[in-house]
Amino acid sequence: MSELPPLSGSLPPTNEPLRIAVRRMRWFRAAFEAYVKAIGDRVGCTYKIDDAKLAAIFVRWLRAIESQKPSNRQDRHDYFEFAAGLMLRELTADMPLVALSPPSKSAPDSAATFWPEGYACTMFCLTVHSAAMEQEFKNKPQVSPVIEDLRHWWSFKENAQMGASFSVGFLLTLLGHQPNWMMPDVFRVRLSDELKQP
Amino acid sequence: MRNPLPNLLPDAMPLRDALRGLRHAVRRGGETLLDVMTLDQLPPPATHLAGAVIREMGELAKGVGEVASGFARIALGGADALHSAPLKLTARLGAEDAFAQGIYAALRLVLQRLDAPSVYISETAARMAFVSLLPSQRQGQDADIAAALSLGLVEAKVLRGTSAQDAAHVPGRAIEHVAIFAVMLWLQSNRTEAEDEAVLASATDLALVLANEANAAFCASDRTKLAALYAEFAAHV
Structure with a gap:
């Protein structure tokens, strides 16, 4: 397990806890724009954002996390991870990004070059999640080494195009979990035993 | 005295x-x-x-x-200034004028964002909508008051002279309903004065996403459904 690339500083400041700020359209949009700009600079590519798609994604994500929100506070930690997965699901279901050029600063066999849009969205979700977890649980999540494995990204892109729910499982895999691949975007069937599996 | x-x-x-x-x-x-x-x-x-x-x-x-x-x-x-809008939807001396001026300024910005800047906005109609609220409608949650005010603004015809070209910028051609929904969502949001315009832009984008649901509630004069939409999204602008 390793740490995320240090781009959390690109998230806009807020006086509110991140778990609240991210559920406000104005912060979510500002954060996405700032992060995409920062990651574009790092990999050497310019992205174009579709604001209308991003607004619709935000609404769908908000409704998705509200509808599955657990009543038991003990599930908060797991639900934070799950909510990040749902965000990636909505982003990949209707991709709001277009890379205007191939990344010029990333390796040819890297995830950023293979799928620049999917890479930016995944890293955004991981970065917001990591910052929120650190704030709420004083716990900086580590990322699985599979993040460097192009075969996982290839599988992610192929499967996400067939069904966006795969994205939730992919993100949980990056966070070191073994997801329930039958229904990766349904929280109540995420048995804690599965999460504890190595 | x-x-x-x-x-x-x-x-x-x-x-x-x-x-x-x-x-x-x-x-x-x-x-x-x-x-x-x-x-x-x-x-x-x-x-x-x-x-x-x-x-x-x-x-x-x-x-x-x-x-x-x-x-x-x-x-x-x-006052074309945005900040003249009352931040809380409570009755106070002169509230109707502050409300009307704030609604006018906010609607202007929303219509610009919707690429329909020439739609006519009646400040007097906005005041009339505020004054026409029944005492029972002034009670309750912000979302309920906002829903009653929204339908009042439509009834008073706060927006007039919408062309087909203006309406085409919004799903369902419901530009008047979407614009009013955006402004009322903004009015209920938790924001600082410095954030006013950014929040109004976000409220407009949310209103566009929710255009079909909001329009259905407006067309049916369904105050409960409108209030439910406000309650669901006011904290998320």
């Missing part, structure tokens, strides 16, 4: 509305003229003549616009 002096000044709000109406009519007249006149198909002398007429109309529209805007803002004290 002495009684306060009676206010002998005329009510400026209808006069501001009248001047804005004049500006709207002249602008729209010029646009209509440009739409219907096919200058390129006219023979040369007529083209020059028609061109001169259109330029004259443009100057007239500009002049009327400047006079109406300037007079309304400066001489009559019309």
Whole structure:
């Protein structure tokens, strides 16, 4: 397990806890724009954002996390991870990004070059999640080494195009979990035993 | 204690509305003229003549616009400032005027974002909607009051003169409902003064996403459904 690339500083400041700020359209949009700009600079590519798609994604994500929100506070930690997965699901279901050029600063066999849009969205979700977890649980999540494995990204892109729910499982895999691949975007069937599996 | 002096000044709000109406009519007249006149198909002398007429109309529209805007803002004290909107939807002395001025300023910005800046906004109608709230409608949650006010704004015709071109910018051609929904969502949001315009932009984008649901609630005059939408999203603008 390793740490995320240090781009959390690109998230806009807020006086509110991140778990609240991210559920406000104005912060979510500002954060996405700032992060995409920062990651574009790092990999050497310019992205174009579709604001209308991003607004619709935000609404769908908000409704998705509200509808599955657990009543038991003990599930908060797991639900934070799950909510990040749902965000990636909505982003990949209707991709709001277009890379205007191939990344010029990333390796040819890297995830950023293979799928620049999917890479930016995944890293955004991981970065917001990591910052929120650190704030709420004083716990900086580590990322699985599979993040460097192009075969996982290839599988992610192929499967996400067939069904966006795969994205939730992919993100949980990056966070070191073994997801329930039958229904990766349904929280109540995420048995804690599965999460504890190595 | 002495009684306060009676206010002998005329009510400026209808006069501001009248001047804005004049500006709207002249602008729209010029646009209509440009739409219907096919200058390129006219023979040369007529083209020059028609061109001169259109330029004259443009100057007239500009002049009327400047006079109406300037007079309304400066001489009559019309507030185009966003911050005049009451932050809390509670009744207080002069609240109806603050509400109307704030709604006018916010609707202007929302309509610009919806690419329909020339739709006519009636400040007087906004005040009427506020004043017409029943005592029972002034009680309850912000979302319930906002829903009642929203339907009141539609009934009072706060937005007028919407063209088909304006309406086409919004799903379901429901530009009036979407604009009012956006402003009322913004009014209920938790924000600082510095965030006002950014929050209004976010509220407009949310209203566009929710256009079909909001429009259905407006068309059915369904206050409960409208209040539910406000309650669901006011904290997330």
